[in-house]
Amino acid sequence: MEEAEEAEGPKGPKGPKRADAQRNRARILDAAEGVFAEFGPGGSTEEVARRAGVAIGTVFRHFPTKDALFTAILKRLLARLLEEAGELGGPDGLFRFMTSVVTQASAKRAHLIDLQLPGAVGQLRDAVGSLLAQAQDAGTVSRDVELGEVMALLVSLCQGAVVGGWEERLSRRTLAVVFAGLSA
Amino acid sequence: MEEAEEAEGPKGPKGPKRADAQRNRARILDAAEGVFAEFGPGGSTEEVARRAGVAIGTVFRHFPTKDALFTAILKRLLARLLEEAGELGGPDGLFRFMTSVVTQASAKRAHLIDLQLPGAVGQLRDAVGSLLAQAQDAGTVSRDVELGEVMALLVSLCQGAVVGGWEERLSRRTLAVVFAGLSA
Amino acid sequence: MEEAEEAEGPKGPKGPKRADAQRNRARILDAAEGVFAEFGPGGSTEEVARRAGVAIGTVFRHFPTKDALFTAILKRLLARLLEEAGELGGPDGLFRFMTSVVTQASAKRAHLIDLQLPGAVGQLRDAVGSLLAQAQDAGTVSRDVELGEVMALLVSLCQGAVVGGWEERLSRRTLAVVFAGLSA
Amino acid sequence: MEEAEEAEGPKGPKGPKRADAQRNRARILDAAEGVFAEFGPGGSTEEVARRAGVAIGTVFRHFPTKDALFTAILKRLLARLLEEAGELGGPDGLFRFMTSVVTQASAKRAHLIDLQLPGAVGQLRDAVGSLLAQAQDAGTVSRDVELGEVMALLVSLCQGAVVGGWEERLSRRTLAVVFAGLSA
DNA sequence: TATGAATGAGAGTTCATTCAT
């Protein structure tokens, strides 16, 4: 319902949505990402409206509940991750993807997981699964490793990076341990 | 006020605190642990009172703010972890400690980190550092590994276990990857 | 936010505030004046809302704290007093002003002073000072009298009228004694 | 009920009240006077207990409600005033009494009036009436003056002194105006 | 009699959500 702008061309079947409405939608999402990153899920919707430069009513016109906002944020994040995963591949595609995701999480302090989107993990799982297979084919990752623990590690590292506020060096060294474990 | 159990004068327990008060304090902490595990930091204090079977005023007599409750929970958790760490040791003491912590986190869904206690991480860090040194002496963990990434991994895995609701098998396999990485 | 009525830019009223909002603001102030007159500063904000016929949230939208309500009430009262003082003058302007203020205090039971507004007393002091000067020039008030005691008497009489619930006759006779003292 | 200690000798009909109980009663009254002077009627009873060095239960054993505390404070104050009034007399007895009362009010910042005791004003009124009569007989106060306005002025000046925090000079000058008015 | 832990109604305040403008 809300993903119209990504899945369709400029004149998709949804009809000619007003330009300012689309602009507002994006600004609200950006603002919300910042607010929830800063204050957690408890961040107030009025603060979102303020940062987006719109009135509170506009926020609720676009996202009828706070949960809808959460969902939309996660959906957008997921789309970006999937796109990135699709562009990667080869022996160290998995490692590069994990590094990228963890780095982003750390930088944006986005609580990737507090905002649960049913099905979202599934899609990401497929993409990671593909990267894992390629890495195992190339011998970069041991055949003993299953997708389950890779996802678990990915999620864990994101959370850890967010709450720990990891610097670049810590991030690199921590990932190195995990990568060594996956290779063993 | 809350540190009675560790900081006592030479003449024993800090005054004859009434038995029912002590009982209530413990019940409130137990209830709060459950409530915050279930609803996150946003869980309501009234729900805590309800589960503890006391009136709301009693909760606030024992813990004058919600934050004081958070702090007390974390303090108790930390004390337990430190005790456990003290009893472990030897080549695989580190691994057994990490396993235990992650398992507990997963079972009790305690957000170990959202509740920040100044100094708490420091004490835990010391205890883990000791276990790490023993493991490195025994050759169980590589000498390249630093305490920083061990702590980062420990925190990450706890967070991951909590949000992911890991089953026993997933927990074991995920830890195995990390342990392999530490040994490499 | 509250100072709109006196501090306005060159292009008139600070934005087209909605009519119902302005109406509500006035009704809340009126209601609050009554509630605090009746119960003192301890009067409840919910009672204010009830009397104003709005929900509690509306009160807090207009006045974000109880103190802001106090301040706004006093500001409005002060504005009225200053306006009245400006219109008076001549030999018995001071006496007429004091009579008017005390009468109002008695009638509305407004605790003129418990609600302290920084600067407020200063402005009133200036206005009273002007009336005093005129009275002294006309010989109605002795030259020995200073502004300090006039203000002290004014405040005292207001307080006394409020707590004493003075009838008209008592008010008149009490003021007569004070006026005689000022003339002597 | 509470005035036992003033009205009776050391072995009055009330029986041999325990010494510590009497001591506690006085300490509580002293503490309460200070607390209510500092925080107004909103001052908390727990603070009273703390300052008196007793537990909260003891406060309520002596004064079953907060209002009872108010009443007792006022009663004690009144007794002192009456005693003082009885010792004064002569031409300027009234003026000296008023000066003394206002000075005390200013010094102790006691809100003499917020704590209304039915009947209390009556007794004080009689005492002041006697002083007034003597002053009028001596010609110090005009025969036109009635007791009503004297009481009103006394109460007003106390209130004014309390909220205004009068210094000695201001107190003296303000009273001088009033006294001039009474003499005229 | 003194204690102080427990009570619970009620306070001020916040915030997701609705709806008249």
Add this chain to the structure above:
DNA sequence: GATGAATGAACTCTCATTCAT
């Protein structure tokens, strides 16, 4: 479609009062 005032339930916290110890 956008606005922002209004709503009211829910929250944290306070305090006069009760009662088991």
